[in-house]
Amino acid sequence: MKLKSVLMLTTGAALAAPMALAESHGGMDMADSMTLVSWGGAYQDSQINAYANPYQEMNPDVEIVWDESSAEAVARLRAMNEAGNVTWDLVDVLASDSMRLCDEGLAMEIDHDEVLAPGDDGSDATDDFGDLIVSDCFIPQIVFSTTFGYRTDVEEWNGNTPDDICDVFDLEAFPGQRSLERRPIGNMEWALLCDGVAMEDIYDTLETEEGVERAFAKLDTIADEVVWWTAGADTPQLLADGEVVFGSTYNGRLFSLIEEQDQPVEMLWDAQVFDIDGWIIPEGLPEDRLNRVLDFVRYATDTQRLADQAAYISYGPARASSAPLVGEHAELGIDMGPHMPTDPENSERVIVFNYEWWADYRDDMDARFQAWLSN
Amino acid sequence: MTDNTAQTDNGPVLAADGRPLKASLRKALRAQKIRAMMLIAPLLLFIVVTFIAPIADMLFRSVENQIVGNTLPETTATLESWDFANGEPPDEAVFEALYYDMFLAAEARRHTRVGSRLNYEETGMSSLFRGTGRSLDDLGDDYFDVFEGVDPIWEEAGFWYDFMGAGDGDAEAGGLIDAQRDRLSALLDEPVAGDVGFVPDAEIAAILPRTADAYAAFAAYTALVDEDVVAEEEPWEAVFTALATDLRRDGAGEAIAAYSGDGAAELQAAYEARDQLPDISYTEFFIEEDEDWGSLDTWGTIHAYSPSFTPGYFLTAIDMRLTPEGISAQPENLQIYGTLFGRTLFMSMVIMGSCILLGYPIAFLLANLPMRTSNLLLILVLLPFWTSLLVRTSAWKVLLQQQGVINDLLVWIGLVADDNRLQLINNQTGTIIAMTHILLPFMILPLYSVMQTIPPSYMRAAKSLGATDWTAFWRVYFPNSVPGIGAGCILVFILSIGYYITPELVGGETGTFISNRIAYHISDSLNWGLAAALGSILLAVVLVLYWAYDKLVGIDNVKLG
Numbered sequence: 001m002k003l004k005s006v007l008m009l010t011t012g013a014a015l016a017a018p019m020a021l022a023e024s025h026g027g028m029d030m031a032d033s034m035t036l037v038s039w040g041g042a043y044q045d046s047q048i049n050a051y052a053n054p055y056q057e058m059n060p061d062v063e064i065v066w067d068e069s070s071a072e073a074v075a076r077l078r079a080m081n082e083a084g085n086v087t088w089d090l091v092d093v094l095a096s097d098s099m100r101l102c103d104e105g106l107a108m109e110i111d112h113d114e115v116l117a118p119g120d121d122g123s124d125a126t127d128d129f130g131d132l133i134v135s136d137c138f139i140p141q142i143v144f145s146t147t148f149g150y151r152t153d154v155e156e157w158n159g160n161t162p163d164d165i166c167d168v169f170d171l172e173a174f175p176g177q178r179s180l181e182r183r184p185i186g187n188m189e190w191a192l193l194c195d196g197v198a199m200e201d202i203y204d205t206l207e208t209e210e211g212v213e214r215a216f217a218k219l220d221t222i223a224d225e226v227v228w229w230t231a232g233a234d235t236p237q238l239l240a241d242g243e244v245v246f247g248s249t250y251n252g253r254l255f256s257l258i259e260e261q262d263q264p265v266e267m268l269w270d271a272q273v274f275d276i277d278g279w280i281i282p283e284g285l286p287e288d289r290l291n292r293v294l295d296f297v298r299y300a301t302d303t304q305r306l307a308d309q310a311a312y313i314s315y316g317p318a319r320a321s322s323a324p325l326v327g328e329h330a331e332l333g334i335d336m337g338p339h340m341p342t343d344p345e346n347s348e349r350v351i352v353f354n355y356e357w358w359a360d361y362r363d364d365m366d367a368r369f370q371a372w373l374s375n
Numbered sequence: 376m377t378d379n380t381a382q383t384d385n386g387p388v389l390a391a392d393g394r395p396l397k398a399s400l401r402k403a404l405r406a407q408k409i410r411a412m413m414l415i416a417p418l419l420l421f422i423v424v425t426f427i428a429p430i431a432d433m434l435f436r437s438v439e440n441q442i443v444g445n446t447l448p449e450t451t452a453t454l455e456s457w458d459f460a461n462g463e464p465p466d467e468a469v470f471e472a473l474y475y476d477m478f479l480a481a482e483a484r485r486h487t488r489v490g491s492r493l494n495y496e497e498t499g500m501s502s503l504f505r506g507t508g509r510s511l512d513d514l515g516d517d518y519f520d521v522f523e524g525v526d527p528i529w530e531e532a533g534f535w536y537d538f539m540g541a542g543d544g545d546a547e548a549g550g551l552i553d554a555q556r557d558r559l560s561a562l563l564d565e566p567v568a569g570d571v572g573f574v575p576d577a578e579i580a581a582i583l584p585r586t587a588d589a590y591a592a593f594a595a596y597t598a599l600v601d602e603d604v605v606a607e608e609e610p611w612e613a614v615f616t617a618l619a620t621d622l623r624r625d626g627a628g629e630a631i632a633a634y635s636g637d638g639a640a641e642l643q644a645a646y647e648a649r650d651q652l653p654d655i656s657y658t659e660f661f662i663e664e665d666e667d668w669g670s671l672d673t674w675g676t677i678h679a680y681s682p683s684f685t686p687g688y689f690l691t692a693i694d695m696r697l698t699p700e701g702i703s704a705q706p707e708n709l710q711i712y713g714t715l716f717g718r719t720l721f722m723s724m725v726i727m728g729s730c731i732l733l734g735y736p737i738a739f740l741l742a743n744l745p746m747r748t749s750n751l752l753l754i755l756v757l758l759p760f761w762t763s764l765l766v767r768t769s770a771w772k773v774l775l776q777q778q779g780v781i782n783d784l785l786v787w788i789g790l791v792a793d794d795n796r797l798q799l800i801n802n803q804t805g806t807i808i809a810m811t812h813i814l815l816p817f818m819i820l821p822l823y824s825v826m827q828t829i830p831p832s833y834m835r836a837a838k839s840l841g842a843t844d845w846t847a848f849w850r851v852y853f854p855n856s857v858p859g860i861g862a863g864c865i866l867v868f869i870l871s872i873g874y875y876i877t878p879e880l881v882g883g884e885t886g887t888f889i890s891n892r893i894a895y896h897i898s899d900s901l902n903w904g905l906a907a908a909l910g911s912i913l914l915a916v917v918l919v920l921y922w923a924y925d926k927l928v929g930i931d932n933v934k935l936g
Contacts, residue, residue, distance in 0.1 A: 075898040100901060103487035103505060177777070182884070227801055228884055242778045356502050363900050364498040364709075370892070371711045373884035374718075 030292040033063040034089040040068035042256060046312035047092075049330070051300035058299075062292070073097065077106045077282055086282045089293045095276040096185075098138040099359050107137035107280040115139075115294060119321035120303035128303075128319045132276050134355045139301055140278040140318035142309065145341035145350070146186050147272035149235070149254040150174075151245045152264045165271035165349075166194035168246055169222055176245030179235045182228035184369040185358060186248065186273045189351050191218035193271060199349070203357045212365075216372050228373070239265050251341050255314035259332060259339075269346040275353055276318065316342035434914075437907035440685040443677065445561040446489040447476040451681040459675045459699040470657035470668075471620070474511070475585075478613040479592050481508040483600065485562055495902050496687065496697070497676040499667060507664050514660050515612020517653045518619040525648045526641050535614075536606040538638035539590045540573050548580040551587060555595035563600070571598040573605045582621075582630045589617035622649045675699025688908035712909065715889040720916070722807060722888070723871040729811045730818040730867045731860060738822035738859070742829075753823075760816040768880050771809040775800040775881070801883030809881050810871055817870060818863035825859030861928050869917055889913060 036052070038044040044066060052064050069076055070092050080086045093101065101107040112133055116125035126133065132140040150162055156175050167174050168190070180187050189202050195218045197205050205211035219226075227244055229235055235249035236257040251272065257263050279301070281293055299305065306317035307325035314336060317323060326336050337343055341350075358365075390399040444451050449472035457465045480486040490504025522529040529535075552571050559567045573594040580587035593614055594605045601608075621627060622645065631639075631646045661668040679699050680687060687697040694710040695702055704710075737756065741749045759767060774780045777796040785791040799805055829852060837847035875890035882888070889909060896906035924930070 072898045074901060078901060078903075100491070103491050103501065104901065105484045105488055109484070230879060238776075241776065243776050359505075360494060360499050360502045363495055363902065366895075366900070367709050367711060371708055374711060374714050374887075 028291050029288045030295060031089075031286075031289040032061050032292075033065065034289065034292050034296065035065045035067055035087060036090050036092070037067045037069050037073060037088050038092040039070045042313055043252065043315075044068065046309050046315075047300075049312050050309035051296075051305050054305075055296055055299055074100055074106075077101060078104065081106050081283065086284055088282055089285065089289055090297060091280050091282060092141070092277065093280055095132075095134045095138060095140070095278065095353070096355055096358055096362075098278065098280050099135045099355055101280055102135045102137035103359075106283055108283045108285075109136040110139070110281065112139070115298065117298050117302040119319055120325075121321045123321060128321050130320060132278075132318050134276065137280050138276075138278050139280065139297060140276050141301065141306065142277050142313075142315035142318055143274055143342055144277060144315045145251045145272035145274050146181070146248055147251050147254070147341070148246055148248050148268040149239055149257065149265045150247075150268055151239060151242065152266050154245050157245075161266065162246070162268055163270065165190055165268070167268075169194045169218065171222060171225060174246070175225075177225050177227055177243065178222060179227040179229050179238050179244045179247035179249075181248060182230050182373070184365045185353075185362070186351075187219060188212075188215045188365065188369075189273065190271060191215040193351070194218060199351065202351070203354045206357075206361070206365075212368065216368075219372075239263065251339075252314050255339055259329075259334065267346075269341075269348075271349050271351055272341055272346070273351045273353065274341065277315075278318065310336050310340065314339040314341075316340040433903075433907050434911050435907075436904050437688045437911050438684045438686070439904065440492075440680060440687070441561075441683045442489055442492050443680050444683055445564070446480050446485050447473065447677070448558060448561070449473075450476045450677070454674070454678055454681065457674070457678060459671065459678060462671065464658075464669050464671060465674055467656055467658050469674075470661055473661065474514070474616065474657050475589060475592070475613060477504075477508060478511050478611070479558075479596065480562065481511055482596060482611065483559075483562055491901070493676055493680060495691075495900075495905065496680060497672055500673070500676065503665055503667050503673065507661065507668070510664050512612045514655070515614070515616045517655075518615040519612060521648065521651050521653070522615060522618070522645055524651075525645055528641055529615075529645070530609065532607050532609045534638065534641075535590070535610050536573065538641075539575055539579060539587060548575045548577040548587065551575050551580065551591040552595060555591045556599065558592075559595055559599060567595075567599045569599050571595050571605065573598070576636070578634070578636060582627070582634055583618065585617040585621050586614060589614045618645070619649075619652045622646050623652070672699070688904040689912075691905055692908040692912055712889070712892070715887070715892060716912070716916070719872055719888045719890070719913075722803065722810075722886070723868050725807055726810050726814060726871045727864055727868045729807065730815055730863065733811065734815055734818035734822055734863065735856075735860070738819050738826055741819070741823045742826035743831075756816055756819050759812070764813065764876060765880075767813060768809055768877050771805070771812070771881060772800060775805055775808065800881050801886070803882075803886040805881040805883065806878050806886035806888075809877050810874060813877060814867045814871055817866040821862035821866065822856065822859040825862070826856050829855045857928075861924075865921070865924065868920070872913065872917060 036047075038047055048066070052066075056062055056064060067088065073091050073093050074097050077086070077088070077091065080088070091107075098107060102109065112125045112129065116129075116139065118124055119128035121128075129140050132143070134140075148162075148165070148168060152161070154174075154176060157173070160173060162168070162174055168178060188206055192202050192205055192211065192215050193199065195214050197211075197214075206215065227238060229238070229247075229249070232250050232253055235244070235247035236253050238244040239247050239257065240261070240263050246268075251267070254265065254267055258265050258267065279297055281290070281297070285293065301319075303319055303321045304325065306319050307322040307327075309315070310317055310322075310326045311328065311330040317326065323342065326340065328334060329336055338345065341347060388396040390396045392399070450469060453469045453472045454465060457469065477486055480489065486504050486508040487501070490501045493504075494501035519529070552574060556567055556571070571594050573591075575587045575591055590610060593608075593610050597603045597605050597608050622631075628646065631642055634642065658669075667673050676699065679697055685697065686702075690697050690702060691705070692712055694705045694713045696705050737752070741752050741756075743749075744752065772779075776782070777798065779800075781799065782791065782796045786793050786796065791797060799808070833851050833855070834847050837851045838844070842850065872888075873890050874888060875894050878886055878888045879891050879894075882891070890913075893906045893909050893913075896902045896909070921930075
């Protein structure tokens with residue numbers, strides 16, 4: 001009796017659940033509109049050009065709505081989840097945010113080999129993306145870096161140009177204001193590196209009380225000359241205005257400052273901090289919307305599409321198999337290879353974020369950093 | 376007062392119909408009151424539903440802490456008798472409870488949430504829970520391999536279902552299932568209902584208590600959350616761990632020998648093979664996964680944050696903290712909130728003061744110039760007011776930066792040396808300048824509306840009585856304009872105390888407000904509890920100041936237009 005009623009109750013749901021995860025092509029029920037969330041600006045344009053427009057050409061009856069809310073995606077997703085009404089279908093977030101969303105149960109865990117297309121060279125999705133899959137919910141898209149740009153017309157530098165990250169901390173040889181991001185991530189690593197800590201010991205050192213003190217002491221040496229930025233557009237603006245002579249920001253922003261706006265600024269690739277950006281699928285989507293998103297995301301993250309994106313913005317594709325396919329900039333016609341953070345010339349020395357470490361220490365470190373700033 | 380119904384003796388005053396006047400009056404007023412209430416009811420309801428209730432809900436988060444108890448119910452209950460001061464990590468019973476709590480939480484993907492929650496208090500908890508959650512299956516797998524080696528039937532879903540449910544008697548331990556249902560509701564934070572389609576047998580539950588419990592948890596989760604059929608699903612790893620634990624329990628042998636229900640032979644065989652089971656305690660398992668499980672601080676934090684309500688967020692908000700040893704001050708290099716609250720109040724006062732200084736003369740001009748000129752001036756005041764806040768703030772950046780318009784101008788006229796340009800932005804000065812400009816209309820408008828109502832004849836009268844211009848202004852005009860200043864001050868102060876976009880953009884490191892930290896905790900760290908606590912304190916400060924203001928100036932003396 002009991003068993004029978006349960007069978008009747010659950011059969012429908014039991015049949016539906018595995019179907020959602022099955023191969024997404026075929027005659028399945030798919031929603032005909034989806035809301036994608038991204039960062040706006042040149043980055044979102046590159047996504048529209050590289051994946052969304054071609055996808056809509058293949059599926060003319062699908063409507064894609066863009067929402068430029070990635071900056072507050074974590075809080076918005078939590079609010080939507082609590083209200084039980086998730087209106088977003090696919091959200092572009094930083095790798096660190098994807099971990100937080102995954103931990104909070106706000107993003108869907110996926111089986112990468114099943115959901116994502118294999119690489120053009122025949123490799124599995126998990127091998128193709130490799131270490132960039134930092135959490136069970138994360139679908140990597142691009143690798144970008146936070147790195148420094150410097151002005152090339154500073155008289156006080158007597159014709160010297162910085163070629164080492166530690167020149168940022170050298171006020172005698174390279175005087176002038178610098179802009180750094182107003183959060184500990186990146187700054188602490190650079191400070192320790194320039195205080196003589198070996199690259200591989202950075203996070204172990206930061207775990208100790210003395211290590212943190214050391215990093216702050218190093219930052220103290222330039223603190224009076226630092227403008228702290230919060231938005232990615234700040235540093236390019238400050239560099240263009242001559243307000244700062246050195247500034248950290250995302251490499252794509254510097255690319256457009258140098259190549260598109262032709263400002264007297266150069267890139268300092270040394271010790272760039274690699275970071276990853278990608279998609280997450282919100283938890284709890286209805287079946288038809290989930291099918292549509294899975295169909296889109298499989299297409300949008302295949303080898304060719306990720307390589308195409310590099311024609312519109314100077315961020316490296318997250319798939320290893322995409323790298324050989326990167327071509328020229330769609331409008332400027334310059335070869336994009338040398339502008340990629342992943343280019344061998346540029347990536348001689350890079351800091352790779354330790355996401356697990358920052359997920360643990362972020363709150364603590366941020367409180368210390370803010371306390372340090374206000375004193 | 377004369378009233379024809381009044382009586383001169385000391386009985387109650389009666390109305391015309393002979394009832395006491397008081398009661399009659401109250402009745403008449405009551406009808407009026409009800410009518411008035413009905414008229415405002417829609418608005419009141421609207422405000423309660425859309426404004427007061429959400430705010431109350433948000434503020435409630437500042438003390439709410441049910442997530443720890445809901446996710447780890449057995450652990451927190453067992454841990455209650457543990458004493459941090461003993462200096463010893465908790466005993467095996469706590470680790471055993473933790474294993475089953477964590478297992479269910481990991482199945483429901485809730486263990487990382489409690490990890491994030493505890494990470495706010497003790498760095499490292501987040502990865503501790505995330506990492507351990509991944510390897511919980513391993514322990515059960517090891518046991519499973521042994522049972523399967525003894526008899527492959529242990530792998531079969533149907534066997535387990537009959538073994539745990541049928542038994543030979545009709546005594547059923549239905550309470551186990553109800554307990555699991557309640558527990559799931561608490562864990563998932565939403566009511567879980569429905570028929571599990573399985574009832575554990577009381578006899579087997581007495582022989583294998585842990586196993587029955589673990590299987591009931593599995594059954595409830597399978598039926599109610601995964602919506603699968605219990606009898607068709609292979610039990611999860613925790614059930615095998617539980618069986619191993621039960622087999623090794625003292626006195627298990629006699630009970631098993633006496634048992635004759637479904638699966639008695641298989642159970643006896645498994646019991647005899649118990650020496651082949653990997654010999655690992657729960658404590659060893661956890662500490663092997665991560666040595667932090669053996670650390671006092673980990674358990675102290677879980678212990679301190681077990682109760683459903685916590686003062687922890689409020690303590691953090693005032694630079695204190697709740698540690699396993701009790702309440703103590705935050706280490707100096709982590710104290711920021713006191714400074715920020717103080718700075719927010721101080722800078723709001725300064726902004727309010729500069730708004731009065733700048734706004735009063737303009738409002739005076741507006742009120743006293745001929746209509747045509749004053750209208751033009753009023754438009755000049757309102758135009759920036761109608762411009763987007765972000766545009767105005769960005770404009771200030773362009774004006775104030777070191778290579779900006781103002782510095783260029785000062786260098787050009789020679790007031791400032793080129794290599795010593797003024798630092799006007801990314802500090803307190805920048806915030807004060809930009810916010811004074813943005814909030815100025817909120818000072819000017821109420822001042823203007825009050826000043827317009829002061830008859831010019833007052834000043835003329837004062838002067839005709841021999842007052843100088845200054846005396847006439849100070850003794851006659853100014854006191855009449857005080858209600859406008861009061862209104863302007865309240866508006867500007869309360870607005871600026873909660874401002875966050877402008878300080879964020881131009882405040883640099885020394886010009887940010889407490890609201891910037893609240894925004895950080897809402898959108899970046901997701902520590903909504905702390906954000907709610909900071910918000911509650913801010914709200915309380917505003918209410919206290921409002922009360923003080925009412926005592927000093929009197930709220931009746933405020934005219935908002």
